[in-house]
Amino acid sequence: MVIAINTKALLPDKLEGFGYYIEEIFSRIAKNHPEHDFYFFFDRPFDKKFIYATNIHPIVIKPQARFPLAWTIWYNWMLPIYLKRIKADVFISPDGFCSLTTSVPQCLVVHDLAFLHYPQFISKAHLRYYQKNTKRFLNKAKIVVTVSDYSRQDMLQHFQLAANKIQVIGNAANAIFQPVTEAESESIKTKYTDGAEFFIYTGSIHPRKNLINLLKAFSLFKKRLRSNMKLVIAGRLAWKTEEFTKLLATFKFRNDVIITGYLQRNELAILTASAYAMVYPSYFEGFAVPPLEALQCAVPAIVANSSAMPEVGADAYLYINPESAEDIAEKMMLIYKDENLRSRLIANGSERVKLYNWDDAAEKMWQCIQLAATTE
Incomplete structure (x- = not known):
């Protein structure tokens, strides 16, 4: 398979939630499945340390997508061009956004619906984007992955989705977090x-x-x-x-x-x-x-x-x-x-x-990727 992944959150010296999630899950999947090709899509120059295996191929897609207009251009205008160019079988987006214009099957990761519960804690422009597009993203994706049953139930309550479309894969702690002397x-x-x-x-x-x-x-x-x-x-x-x-x-x-x-x-x-x-x-x-x-x-x-x-x-x-x-x-x-x-x-x-174990999470994600690629 040719597997494309949104890796915009892999930022050198700035890794946080989405970035750590991508690193933990997709470094393992790429290493565990050398028979497949993985394309990491960045929106700015990348650090080579994020190319975890020889079957990972990095591509920079412009523009830098850090605000709503740029998100629309990146996901709906530019991304489909590159997905077609590499003949992608599936696209995975770990940040809750996906392309509304590609025909390539998509596996979407939505960590939570915080914007619905605490809209006051998000900028008005970003809030409008979430309000306008989240339901469309969820409907467009073949498979939706989330990190807890709470978030799964939250999505089922607020959006009309088939229950079997949403899969729960929990996070974990990195192995570096251990007791010290x-x-x-x-x-x-x-x-x-x-x-x-x-x-x-x-x-x-x-x-x-x-x-x-x-x-x-x-x-x-x-x-x-x-x-x-x-x-x-x-x-x-x-x-x-x-x-x-x-x-x-x-x-x-x-x-x-x-x-x-x-x-x-x-x-x-x-x-x-x-x-x-x-x-x-x-x-x-x-x-x-x-x-x-x-x-x-x-x-x-x-x-x-x-x-x-x-x-x-x-x-x-x-x-x-x-x-x-x-x-x-x-x-x-x-x-x-x-x-x-x-x-x-x-x-x-x-x-x-x-x-909670990242190896188990990566294996479950791999199953979801396969499911998304083969779901009619």
Whole structure:
């Protein structure tokens, strides 16, 4: 088969959610199936490190597609030309967008429908694009893959789709996320927190991640316990961050909040494994990989009790009401004071992470690709 894949999110030194997903899944599939040709479609110059096998052929398709008009041109005008040129048997798009103008069968990955639930956290132009096209994308695709049963049910509720069209393939934590030695932990604390214990949030900074309430909760934690605990926020400023940066500038405990910016994965893994606990108060997630990465590092995770997160974590997470800074603070204090609870969550987490495996996910994706290519 000739298999084309949208790999626009493979950005050197900027890998995040979609990019990590593509790397984990499609590097494995290409290596496992050398008898097939894989075409990676980029929208800008690419790093050769993303060409994971000799049967991967990179192609740059212009323009750079980072806003609605460019998305329309890239997917509907330019992409069909290249799909026809390489005689593609199937096209896979991991970012929720597909081509409405090609006749090539498509396998579409939709991680969540956050734009329906929290439209205020997305730009108006992007929101209009999602509102106009998501249903069309779902109808156009031969097979739709999503990352949790929550997201599957969400799509079935909001769009009239055949239930067997949507396949669930869960995410996983990268193998680099592992427990660290005490010496490694102390070294990373010296580097980031002057040796103090710390809570950690990892991920980009934007309103849906609910970091305003995290700051408020951390303030309550500090006032009530008077500990030297720090809060590390490991991620880049994404969009609509004005309220967050304004609050942080006047935050009483701002010297106890460390913003690392974007980190390479190996550094992020060591930092995560050195934390006392992860706090992940996001309002809405189709899966949420960072808390699972924490579990794999033997670090407990305090996680919102919303969307797909209880499905993923079950009894391995300590749950919070993301709307309540008071509740977030109480759970941070609880895990700080109750070592038995912390140990139990770590033990539960070590079992929970065994359910999610990138090798299994890649094999299931391969089956979906074959299904999309042969579905009439």
